[in-house]
Amino acid sequence: MGLKTSEKPLLERLKDSEKDVFMQKAVAKAQDAQWEKREGARDELGNWEQWRELGEQIRQHTIAYLPDYLEQFSDNVAKQGGKVFFAQTAQEAQDYVKRLIIEKQIKKVVKSKSMVTTEVDIDPMLLDLEGVNVMETDLAEFILQMDDWDEPSHIVFPSIHKNREQIRQVFEKKLGYKGDNEPVNLARCAREVMRKFFLEADMGITGCNFAVADSGIINLDTNEGNADLTISVPKTQVVLMGMERIVPTMKEAEVLDNLLARSAVGQTLTTYVTFAGKKAEDESDGPEDFHVVILDNGRSNALGTAFQSVLQCIRCGSCLNVCPVYRHIGGHGYGSIYPGPIGAVLSPVLGGYKQFGELPYASSLCGACTETCPVKIPLHELLIEHRRVMTNELGMQHGFDDFQMKVIGKGTSTPWMFKSAMTFAHAGSAPLSKKKNISVENMYDYGGYIDKGPGMVKGWTDVRDLPRPPKGSENFRSWYKNRQKAGDK
Amino acid sequence: MTELIQNREDFLKNLTEKLGIERQPVESHPFEPMNQLPHETLSGKTQDELLQVAKERVKKIHTNIVETKQADLEGIINELIGKWGNGKVLLPTDNRFKEVGLNQFDANDYANHSVDFDRAFWQKGADYREENIQTASEANVAVAFAEFLLAESGSIVVETHAGQGRSLHFLPTHYISIVPKSKIVPRSTQAADFYHEKRAKGETLGSAIHFISGPSNSGDIEMQLVVGLHGPIEVVYVVVEDL
Structure with missing residues (x-):
């Protein structure tokens, strides 16, 4: 899967998302529930703005x-006898893990949730290796694996797009589960299946919330206990970390664990906050x-640019949880394993504009993401910056959109063209306009509404009606001029 | 895979070039926090007040706090184990059991004290890896000491040592943590400071330090909370007032 989760173009993905009513409801429910919990937890802590500033300072410094x-x-890490491999690309990271598995003749691999392992496509590689079995042990990812490796749709709740009945059916088909669809019973079934596998596993693969520089240990924040088993039972452990996920000492890690x-x-803290490295001799x-x-894999593209602050991200997912666009299109709509506002900023940095250049436009620029970010990444400003880079620096073409923008640019900067456009707009839009009643959504009536507009207007009319432009004599400039004349009298 | 660190120089050179900086020792740019919020939060409270904070918190994380005096500790623990159906009880090899009068859990003395359940000890040394993990996976209950209780989050802190492995805290079905009341601190800040200073003094730390807040749980299915997933299904903190 890698960074890119879909080969379909953005509009097609959006159409798919539009059809998925359960997903939309689930995301809306999750967003609303998380809103209450998140804001409650922040209020309870107090001085949230100052905590954010501290979080930002730690991340910027690092x-x-x-x-x-x-x-x-x-x-x-090396002082304790551990090994460190610096991987420039996803392929290098994947190859390293593959070599290790072959060299050590690994048979059973347990994984605990990690976005980076998905980014570097560890799973397909493992599945291709003969004699190697792999198990995702985070409950949500276990569910996705059982459902023939369905793709995750949220950073924190990867299986948010599935309901309990769908999960029960998957368990019945793949695990011979005979029980009902109560979450607790489904979870107990998963516990049993995974526990057996854990005890036989000879390699554990984890991600990394924060690497602690002064001690060479890894900090993991989880709730289920699977990461702790992954670092306890298997004799070999591989940690995959994005190069930016590092802090100076345990003291800074502790601040970020709280913010996260x-x-x-x-939550005040996740159920398990773990700091661990290679086991001691005794x-x-x-x-x-x-x-x-x-892993670098494109992260260094952000260094020394306006996008450097995106590396401050601690993957809390709160920008997804407040985003009106994410609410409607869900994780899959973005076509990247990093969805939502952070994904729209990060994916083009990692994978380039050719693959992800549309994502910075999948935003209403409402700024809710920037406001909620615990480490103060100016997300919506970075979305605008992406747009600026694409249009000004790279001169990327956007087909008909560009043509229209050029016409509009020319028209609005040339007075006679602008005036004739204003006159024409009313008359020219007549065939498109329907008579409709005025409502809260359509407050201005100049002779009907356009509900199926052409070109760029379609983007608007797909979701709401566009009032027909007023007659030249009724527009604001004409109106103001007439008022002035009246005043003169 | 013989070299311990691979590909570092080229990797870091790229970063320094992009950042436009020279590499320098970390000591030359220590992190100076802009505020002291982590230390100010919940500061100045007495042990009783902190216990109160913890008691409120654990209600939200499906955990019980039982308060007791040292003299009643043994009875309380045996009662809890009985309530969970006795069976195999996993214990760390830890001198503190003897120090608090729990001789029934002392690895050298336990045989002289009869109880209603089976006792198994976490054996010291790398040779006991498989045996220890197997025992932990079969255990109905584990009993261990907490290094700290973090009042704000209701978390206990445990550190590995030869006599107390990692999976002792995660594989058994039920878990009892013994917390001396004197070891209740305001929040995770104090625990992080403690281990930071311990390391700075050159003392050896266990290879794993866990902050554990109650039983394992998951909200992955329709965001409905399920208590008990991979780790213990039930957790009780026994706070000993006169320790």
């Missing part, structure tokens, strides 16, 4: 000195063989 902290971290839990799920469980793969 990114500004990223090479130094990565050097310190890797030295400290409150922002992601409205300890009996934990990884004897400990590997950290540090």
